[in-house]
Amino acid sequence: MVERILKANDAVARSNRSRFDAAGVLVVNFIGSPGAGKTAVLEQTVKGLRGRVALACIEGDPYTTRDAERIAALDCPVVQINTQGGCHLDASLVSQALDQLDLAAADLLLIENVGNLLCPSQYDLGEHLTVVVLSVTEGADKPEKYPAAFQRAQAVIINKVDALALTDVDLDAVTAAIRRFNPQAAIFPLSARTGEGVEPWLLWLEDRVKAVR
Amino acid sequence: MVERILKANDAVARSNRSRFDAAGVLVVNFIGSPGAGKTAVLEQTVKGLRGRVALACIEGDPYTTRDAERIAALDCPVVQINTQGGCHLDASLVSQALDQLDLAAADLLLIENVGNLLCPSQYDLGEHLTVVVLSVTEGADKPEKYPAAFQRAQAVIINKVDALALTDVDLDAVTAAIRRFNPQAAIFPLSARTGEGVEPWLLWLEDRVKAVR
Numbered sequence: 001m002v003e004r005i006l007k008a009n010d011a012v013a014r015s016n017r018s019r020f021d022a023a024g025v026l027v028v029n030f031i032g033s034p035g036a037g038k039t040a041v042l043e044q045t046v047k048g049l050r051g052r053v054a055l056a057c058i059e060g061d062p063y064t065t066r067d068a069e070r071i072a073a074l075d076c077p078v079v080q081i082n083t084q085g086g087c088h089l090d091a092s093l094v095s096q097a098l099d100q101l102d103l104a105a106a107d108l109l110l111i112e113n114v115g116n117l118l119c120p121s122q123y124d125l126g127e128h129l130t131v132v133v134l135s136v137t138e139g140a141d142k143p144e145k146y147p148a149a150f151q152r153a154q155a156v157i158i159n160k161v162d163a164l165a166l167t168d169v170d171l172d173a174v175t176a177a178i179r180r181f182n183p184q185a186a187i188f189p190l191s192a193r194t195g196e197g198v199e200p201w202l203l204w205l206e207d208r209v210k211a212v213r
Numbered sequence: 214m215v216e217r218i219l220k221a222n223d224a225v226a227r228s229n230r231s232r233f234d235a236a237g238v239l240v241v242n243f244i245g246s247p248g249a250g251k252t253a254v255l256e257q258t259v260k261g262l263r264g265r266v267a268l269a270c271i272e273g274d275p276y277t278t279r280d281a282e283r284i285a286a287l288d289c290p291v292v293q294i295n296t297q298g299g300c301h302l303d304a305s306l307v308s309q310a311l312d313q314l315d316l317a318a319a320d321l322l323l324i325e326n327v328g329n330l331l332c333p334s335q336y337d338l339g340e341h342l343t344v345v346v347l348s349v350t351e352g353a354d355k356p357e358k359y360p361a362a363f364q365r366a367q368a369v370i371i372n373k374v375d376a377l378a379l380t381d382v383d384l385d386a387v388t389a390a391i392r393r394f395n396p397q398a399a400i401f402p403l404s405a406r407t408g409e410g411v412e413p414w415l416l417w418l419e420d421r422v423k424a425v426r
Contacts, residue, residue, distance in 0.1 A: 033247040034330045034359060035351025062331065064357050085361060087300065087331040115358065116331055117247045118275065118300040137350040137376065138248025144277050145328065146247060148298060163350065163379045168406065193381065 009123055012091035016098065016126025023103040025056075026212045027111065028205070029089075029125050031149050032133035033142075034115030037159040039067040040192035041133050042110050046076045048202040049108070053209050056106040058097045060089040060114045067112060077101060088119040091126055108209050117142065121149040129208065135160040140173040147181045155186040157201060162191040222336055225304035229311065229339025236316040238269075239425045240324065241418070242302075242338050244362050245346035246355075247328030250372040252280040253405035254346050255323050259289045261415040262321070266422050269319040271310045273302040273327045280325060290314060301332040304339055321422050330355065334362040342421065348373040353386040360394045368399040370414060375404040 020027045030038045039059075046055055057078040059068040068080035079097040081089060094111065103109070111127060113120040132153040134142055137160055143150045150156065156178050164171060175187055186204055190197030233240045245251045252272075259268055270291040272281040281293035292310040294302060307324065316322070324340060326333040345366040347355055350373055356363045363369065369391050377384060388400055399417055403410030 033328070033351075034355055035246060035348070062358055063360065064354070066354055066357070085331065087329075114331070115246070116300075116329060118298070118327070118329055119332065135248070135350065137348065137373065138246075141277070141279055142247055144279070145275055147276065160350065163376060166376045166379050 006122065009091050012095055013124035013126040016091055016095055019098060019103065020109070020126060020128070023106070024213060025103055025106050025109050026129070026209050027109045027125075027127045028129045028131055029127035030110065030112045030131050030133055031117070031120045031153075032115065033117045033135070033138060036115070036133045036135045036138065037192050038112050038115070038133045039070055041157055041159060042112055043070060043074060044192045044195065044198050045110060045202065045205065046071060046074045048198060049206060052206060054105060054107045056101050056103075056109050058094060058101070058109065058111045060093070060112055062086065062114060077106070083114055087114060087116050088123050089113050089125055090123045094125045107213060108205070117146040117149050121152060128212070129154045131155045131157060133157045133159055134174070136164050136169045136171065136174060137167055140169055140177050143177040143181045150178055150181045150185070153182060153185050155188065155204065156182070158187065158189040159192055161189045162194045162196060219335065222304050225308055226337035226339040229304055229308055232311060232316065233322070233339060233341070236319070237426060238316055238319050238322050239342070239422050240322045240338075240340040241342045241344055242340035243323065243325045243344050243346055244330070244333045244366075245328065246330045246348070246351060249328070249346045249348045249351065250405050251325050251328070251346045252283055254370055254372060255325055256283060256287060257405045257408065257411050258323060258415065258418065259284060259287045261411060262419060265419060267318060267320045269314050269316075269322050271307060271314075271322065271324045273306070273325055275299065275327060290319070296327055300327060300329050301336050302326050302338055303336045307338045320426060321418070330359040330362050334365060341425070342367045344368045344370060346370045346372055347387070349377050349382045349384065349387060350380055353382055353390050356390040356394045363391055363394045363398070366395060366398050368401065368417065369395070371400065371402040372405055374402045375407045375409060
């Protein structure tokens, strides 16, 4: 049953990817726990790449439109997907959202998945890159406990480094834990709240956008 | 399909509850995001109620035995359930774990669910009380985004209050957000790291244990 659902999802994901490629848009799927700071990372990315890259966002959330409102406030095109309590986005939900976006006008589409470190990692949305957002306050044991998300990531953002002083968490230990499950991923320690460390992430992402243009 | 699974789960949950009631054990199901501090709350609870209440724990985790090791280090009987990536505990997994516990010797059984604020809230394990652990670093918008977990809780622990100074989060706003979805729940702001605020939670829980003895 689960396998049949995943197979059907993969077919729609392939069709999404064809649409993205035809439009020349790079698509990034952001996965992370509730409160890891995914929306704050998207806000910093939209602000930081404004004028350099044409952006659009899709916001996944169980019920609210809060995150989409935060992105819309930055004058970035955004579509809200509400899963009605569902624990992950899937390729069909993204496909429907695409109908409300001008893909041809965008260079980069950021998709914020539902806050969940488990279920979203099973579903291909048709994205080119998966980025995991992990906050230091979650602890260094998360990659070992939730390996699937980390294994499929091309980049891991270690967010909330400004809060390190108030935790028992060691940044080197977090980095080593990620490396154990994914030696290749780019790792960006940063604070989406203070802006510290955001620039290397923006440069990395901009390079990837240029590669598909 | 999903409904059939939930119905089957409810039948096993009822049978678990009969076993708990026959043994005179109060059972608490802890739900929260990855890194909310569920294990740290369990550690404080085990240490704080030691000598007052006979405790046992069941630890749910996708893959590791880290949390069970932390509880075992406190000389508390503990059984690990690994879901092999599964996103929630269910009543059958708990039923199997019960076979490895001396229920008759316990007054209080603490069950730590898989780190996930969505899926675990759909599954009755046979527990008497659900407690949501929310950390202040996750932000005040979580009850609105993940209402099912908060609606079924008899208590909400607002963890990591020692980190409040390094966030933009307001404790009153978090409390108000919880109240909007659950006016009755007991709310305990505390720091499982420093021990601040733990005692009211322990007294509340001990009162509930006495009520079933």
